[in-house]
Amino acid sequence: MNKIFEIPLYPYTRSPDQDAQTPARRKVVIVGAGPIGLAAAIDLAQQGIEAIVLDDNDKVSFGSRAICFAKRPLEILDRLGCGQEMVDKGVVWNLGKVFFGDRKVYEFNLLPEEGHQRPAFINLQQYYFEEYLVNRARALESEGAPIELRGQNKVLKVTDRGDHTELLIDTPEGQYTLEADWLIACDGAGSPIRAMMGLDFVGRVFEDNFLIADVIMDADFPTERWFWFDPPFNKGQSALLHKQPDGVWRIDLQLGWDIDKEEEKKPENVIPRLKAMLGEDVKFDLEWVSIYTFQCRRMEKFRHNRVIFAGDSAHQVSPFGARGANSGLQDTDNLVWKLKMVIDGTAPDSLLDSYDAERVHGADENILNSSRSTDFITPKSETSRIFRDAVLDLSEKYEFARPLVNSGRLSVPCTYDGSPLNTPDALPGGPARTRPGAPCPDAPLGNGFLLGDLGDRFTLLTIDAEAPDTLDESGITVIRLALSGADDATGALAARYLGDAKSAVYLIRPDQHVAARWDSFDETATRAAIRRATGQE
Amino acid sequence: MADLILKPNLAQADDVYADLLAAHEGLSKEDSDALNARLILILANHIGDRAVLRAALDAARTAAPAG
Numbered sequence: 001m002n003k004i005f006e007i008p009l010y011p012y013t014r015s016p017d018q019d020a021q022t023p024a025r026r027k028v029v030i031v032g033a034g035p036i037g038l039a040a041a042i043d044l045a046q047q048g049i050e051a052i053v054l055d056d057n058d059k060v061s062f063g064s065r066a067i068c069f070a071k072r073p074l075e076i077l078d079r080l081g082c083g084q085e086m087v088d089k090g091v092v093w094n095l096g097k098v099f100f101g102d103r104k105v106y107e108f109n110l111l112p113e114e115g116h117q118r119p120a121f122i123n124l125q126q127y128y129f130e131e132y133l134v135n136r137a138r139a140l141e142s143e144g145a146p147i148e149l150r151g152q153n154k155v156l157k158v159t160d161r162g163d164h165t166e167l168l169i170d171t172p173e174g175q176y177t178l179e180a181d182w183l184i185a186c187d188g189a190g191s192p193i194r195a196m197m198g199l200d201f202v203g204r205v206f207e208d209n210f211l212i213a214d215v216i217m218d219a220d221f222p223t224e225r226w227f228w229f230d231p232p233f234n235k236g237q238s239a240l241l242h243k244q245p246d247g248v249w250r251i252d253l254q255l256g257w258d259i260d261k262e263e264e265k266k267p268e269n270v271i272p273r274l275k276a277m278l279g280e281d282v283k284f285d286l287e288w289v290s291i292y293t294f295q296c297r298r299m300e301k302f303r304h305n306r307v308i309f310a311g312d313s314a315h316q317v318s319p320f321g322a323r324g325a326n327s328g329l330q331d332t333d334n335l336v337w338k339l340k341m342v343i344d345g346t347a348p349d350s351l352l353d354s355y356d357a358e359r360v361h362g363a364d365e366n367i368l369n370s371s372r373s374t375d376f377i378t379p380k381s382e383t384s385r386i387f388r389d390a391v392l393d394l395s396e397k398y399e400f401a402r403p404l405v406n407s408g409r410l411s412v413p414c415t416y417d418g419s420p421l422n423t424p425d426a427l428p429g430g431p432a433r434t435r436p437g438a439p440c441p442d443a444p445l446g447n448g449f450l451l452g453d454l455g456d457r458f459t460l461l462t463i464d465a466e467a468p469d470t471l472d473e474s475g476i477t478v479i480r481l482a483l484s485g486a487d488d489a490t491g492a493l494a495a496r497y498l499g500d501a502k503s504a505v506y507l508i509r510p511d512q513h514v515a516a517r518w519d520s521f522d523e524t525a526t527r528a529a530i531r532r533a534t535g536q537e
Numbered sequence: 538m539a540d541l542i543l544k545p546n547l548a549q550a551d552d553v554y555a556d557l558l559a560a561h562e563g564l565s566k567e568d569s570d571a572l573n574a575r576l577i578l579i580l581a582n583h584i585g586d587r588a589v590l591r592a593a594l595d596a597a598r599t600a601a602p603a604g
Contacts, residue, residue, distance in 0.1 A: 386570050387578070389574075390574035390575045391578060394578060398579075401578060404578070504553055517599070
């Protein structure tokens with residue numbers, strides 16, 4: 001049976017644009033049909049903005065690659081109409097074990113907070129993730145939404161023409177020229193678009209190699225994340241075992257710097273390593289083997305006139321903490337509503353500069369966290385190894401040392417503190433977690449959940465407060481969502497949005513981030529906050 | 538926030554110093570280094586104040602001629 005990643009899901013077909021007398025002009029062209037490019041296209045198309053996705057390939061990701069998806073991206077996928085498939089297929093996990101040498105030093109439970117629709121994490125192979133996104137794109141296409149996937153369309157040249165970007169594209173039937181009002185480059189860490197534009201991508205290189213092996217086995221390992229520091233089967237290095245759907249297990253083995261990658265990838269070298277880890281009697285098949293090195297780096301700016309970079313093309317982190325694809329989805333979540341408003345003429349072009357400000361802030365947070373994890377997992381000096389081992393030794397006996405163990409700080413969304421779109425906090429006693437710039441935390445609401453009622457547009461969330469049902473300001477219509485703290489018997493809504501306040505009014509952006517909040521409705525202040533959140537003052 | 542104490546604060550200074558040496562007695566360099574690291578982490582957690590720890594790091598850094 002062919003694996004899903006061996007089947008062309010968006011095979012090349014000829015586009016009328018290839019026969020156009022003068023180059024066709026498209027609203028938004030996205031380069032790269034990975035998780036980020038597909039999410040951007042779906043988000044745009046379901047809001048009526050034309051999105052053309054070009055990819056030099058025609059299949060989903062080869063091998064599992066990104067496997068760990070966090071709650072916030074799942075919430076974004078709910079807004080995009082395909083969160084449920086991911087959660088249904090994915091493996092939910094909460095338990096982790098940490099080993100040091102030949103002993104287990106402790107175990108932990110992520111203990112996800114109650115009152116959220118989505119789990120803290122699911123494990124799901126990137127090829128399924130992409131397949132479900134392709135399915136969603138196809139469903140939108142069949143409903144008449146302006147979305148198109150063009151397989152085996154490879155961009156050869158990018159030219160900035162001021163008010164648009166010109167692309168020279170190669171296909172199996174020759175080259176054609178296409179014009180894009182806006183170009184979103186989601187073409188990965190090695191971004192050819194970035195290279196063609198001669199843009200920087202600087203940061204820190206980590207001198208290490210990791211072997212990833214996905215094995216299919218019927219083993220009774222529990223659904224937990226197991227992480228080893230300096231295990232007997234991989235002396236002086238680290239190892240990770242994590243479960244994916246379909247009985248596929250992700251195994252990560254640190255190999256060190258001076259290795260022969262081609263040799264190490266050969267099954268005759270991989271299999272003995274895995275047997276040493278799993279036990280001689282465990283039967284398994286290798287699904288996919290890869291060796292990776294990594295860097296932590298970002299572009300100086302993510303926006304270059306009408307070309308906007310999102311995902312790994314803009315920033316790259318180590319895999320520890322699952323901050324790659326997860327942060328890329330937050331990029332497009334941040335970008336798409338802004339781009340739509342600029343295209344619709346309801347916000348100035350400068351609104352897109354806030355994408356740069358907010359997501360550079362997010363990237364720096366991710367780079368900091370993933371660099372620190374990497375420094376813990378692979379100590380760079382004798383002294384850092386001594387401290388690392390001291391933490392692990394202490395963690396077995398003393399609880400205080402466990403928070404210092406860093407095998408990856410798992411992805412959480414960033415709060416856009418200091419964003420130019422925020423209005424200063426005006427809710428005395430309001431919880432810090434919902435301050436302006438924060439992503440809205442979910443909360444139970446009757447039979448459903450809060451986040452399902454937010455997003456795609458500006459919302460005025462009132463909790464035990466009066467306000468008009470709609471408000472029009474500078475071409476933007478804000479719709480009220482009227483709630484009471486009593487709507488959620490568990491108290492989570494009140495705890496997350498009221499804190500010590502009696503009432504609250506929140507202005508919430510289309511990406512479900514808080515733009516402003518007050519204790520009661522003030523029309524002048526609300527209008528000013530809307531203008532501010534849309535780059536109009 | 539408490540300030541870092543750099544005035545004498547140990548009532549039995551000679552005893553405390555002797556305890557430190559005794560803990561390291563007979564240990565290899567490697568084991569001594571590991572013991573020191575564990576001790577620093579335990580004390581850091583006990584202090585529990587990043588500003589005080591940073592002041593202590595600065596004091597330690599600047600107390601000896603640069604090597």
